[in-house]
Amino acid sequence: MDNKIENKFSWKIKELKPSATLLINKKVAEMKAAGEEIINLSVGEPDFGTPDFxxxxxxxxxxxxxxxxxxxxxxxxxxxxxxxxxxxxxxxxxxxxxxxxxxxxxxxxxxxxxxxxxxxxxxxxxxxxxxxxxxxxxxxxxxxxxxxxxxxxxxxxxxxxxxxxxxxxxxxxxxxxxxxxxxxxxxxxxxxxxxxxxxxxxxxxxxxxxxxxxxxxxxxxxxxxxxxxxxxxxxxxxxxxxxxxxxxxxxxxxxxxxxxxxxxxxxxxxxxxxxxxxxxxxxxxxxxxxSGIAPIIREFETRRNFIVENLDKSIKFIKPEGAFYLLLKVENLNSLQLSKKLLEEEKIATVPGNDFGIEGFVRISFAVKMETLKEAIARINKLAKKYDEKS
Ligand SMILES: Cc1ncc(COP(=O)(O)O)c(C=O)c1O
CATH class of the missing domain: 3.40.640.10 (Type I PLP-dependent aspartate aminotransferase-like (Major domain))
Known part of the structure; x- marks a missing residue:
């Protein structure tokens, strides 16, 4: 008798992967609960509240x-x-x-x-x-x-x-x-x-x-x-x-x-x-x-412009024309390495690009307040410079 519960799963979900973004959010919540101060750039939702009306x-x-x-x-x-x-x-x-x-x-x-x-x-x-x-x-x-x-x-x-x-x-x-x-x-x-x-x-x-x-x-x-x-x-x-x-x-x-x-x-x-x-x-x-949401869109554009103007020259990135995400890469590091180093060395949560089918990059979200974003970009630049000097 086969009593292994996994063998009772349907073939359709055998290879199912959990949502990478939700998994990272869970990890960040655990790290925060353990007292670590993490800047979470893995978020996929606006940082504004639902309007009162x-x-x-x-x-x-x-x-x-x-x-x-x-x-x-x-x-x-x-x-x-x-x-x-x-x-x-x-x-x-x-x-x-x-x-x-x-x-x-x-x-x-x-x-x-x-x-x-x-x-x-x-x-x-x-x-x-x-x-x-x-x-x-x-x-x-x-x-x-x-x-x-x-x-x-x-x-x-x-x-x-x-x-x-x-x-x-x-x-x-x-x-x-x-x-x-x-x-x-x-x-x-x-x-x-x-x-x-x-x-x-x-x-x-x-x-x-x-x-x-x-x-x-x-x-x-x-x-x-x-x-x-x-x-x-x-x-x-x-x-x-x-x-x-x-x-x-x-x-x-x-x-x-x-x-x-x-x-x-x-x-x-x-x-x-x-x-x-x-x-x-x-x-x-x-x-x-x-037009009620126009100020929010302008704020997102200001953040996007801040990132593209302030990322260190050694960082390669895809300039976003819309949405609130940016893909970036640091030479000599693959997606997982970069995401892991950003989390462990700079306390920044990102999503590795291989989960989106683009190896080498990590995705950052700019659905965070400007002060947080400034600090995050400074830390990303610090890490990029460190690995640029090593190469
Ligand atoms: C490209 C894309 N489509 C759809 C969705 C799902 O949005 P909803 O909250 O409406 O389910 C998302 C959410 O992250 C998304 O990024």
Whole structure:
């Protein structure tokens, strides 16, 4: 008799890796509890609190007894508000039936993979990628296929073209990107769109960092480049990053009608609906004037500029055009060594780049206060100089 519990696990989760970023956060919490002073640059959430008007709408929902099950794809008013947002911000026309609200954008993405992946189906993921994409594809039985970056660390579109085959189900785009901060240009999106259309594969466009854009760059949703392309695209977004609402767990997607319907059915049989109270909070957020978050975006841009202007010359980095992360490397150290040395010698927590498919780099987040960031950059420079002198 086999009494080893691990042997009872499903094949789908045999190779599952825990989220690298969440693991690091756990380690930092343990080190802090043991009395160590750590600067945590591994965070993936804004350091601002949820605005009061959003919190107030949730309190009102509770007091008014809005605490029951809702429509599995989310309350209609919220889906209508999301349609208005898509039209206003992205020039996209969707009906509320095409929108499904979930427990965070991560959940929206998972629902998509569940809906489209059969065993052996390939999903193309550009490197560097957000840590959860390959793992989610694997859990749902699909096969993640990693695509190269070019010499500017951007999506190598020629390589993408060569990877598409009869088993390809979808490609994932994430712009602005976590972890590199890259923002796809219209020209790049058009080239990608042509390949998507020619091969009739799906395009999953993760736009959760849409508003975090710097230096005159512009966010364009690939779905807005033509009706035919829109019919193959699933746009994913959420309120976590934009409105500092990571704990509320509200994300959403817009998709061609049959896909939205099946995803709503999946949700009805699994989680029923996202939290009713959080939906009311998200409604207040999405209805609000986007200019309300402009000061926060400016603060992030100031921080980004501070980092790129103050990193030691020996440090190589990818200048972010958006999001709130930066990838950097120190000569002669691999990702794990650099991350470990920063933590042990300088008490700075980062995420090793190999978890994002970019060996040699570590990811730092600039979702920390300016004083903390200044201290962190001084320490990173100190370590870089030390290893530069050794080489
Ligand atoms: C690229 C990307 N997509 C999706 C998410 C998930 O966001 P949510 O909090 O809405 O689940 C994250 C969170 O870190 C992310 O970085």
């Amino acid at each position: 959003i919190k107030d709408s949730a309190i009102k929902a509770i007091n008014e007894g809005f605490t029951r099950y809702t429509d599995s794809s989310g309350i209609r008013e919220l889906r209508e508000a999301i349609c208005k947002k898509f039209f206003h911000d992205n020039n996209l026309v969707y009906t509320p039936e095409q929108v499904v609200v979930s427990n965070g954008a991560k959940h929206s993405l998972f629902n998509i993979f569940l809906a489209i992946c059969d065993e052996g189906d390939e999903v193309i993921i550009p490197r560097p990628y957000w840590v959860s994409y390959p793992e989610m594809v694997k859990i749902t039985g699909g096969k993640p296929v990693l695509c190269r970056f070019d010499d500017k660390y951007r999506f190598d579109i020629e390589h993408f073209k060569s990877l598409v085959n009869k088993n390809t189900k979808a490609v994932i785009l994430n712009s602005p990107s976590n972890p590199s901060g890259m923002v796809y240009s219209e020209e790049e999106l058009k080239k990608i769109g042509e390949i998507v259309l020619k091969n009739q594969i799906l395009c999953i466009s993760d736009e959760v960092y849409e508003y975090f854009i710097y230096g005159g760059n512009r966010h364009i949703s690939i779905a807005s480049l033509g009706e035919e392309l829109k019919n193959l695209t699933i746009v994913v977004n959420g309120v976590s990053k934009t409105f500092s609402m990571t704990g509320w767990r509200i994300g959403y997607l817009a998709a061609p009608l049959p896909l939205a319907k099946i995803i709503s059915d999946i949700q009805s049989q699994t989680t029923s609906n996202p939290s009713s109270v959080s939906q009311k909070a998200a409604l207040a957020a999405i209805f609000s004037n986007p």
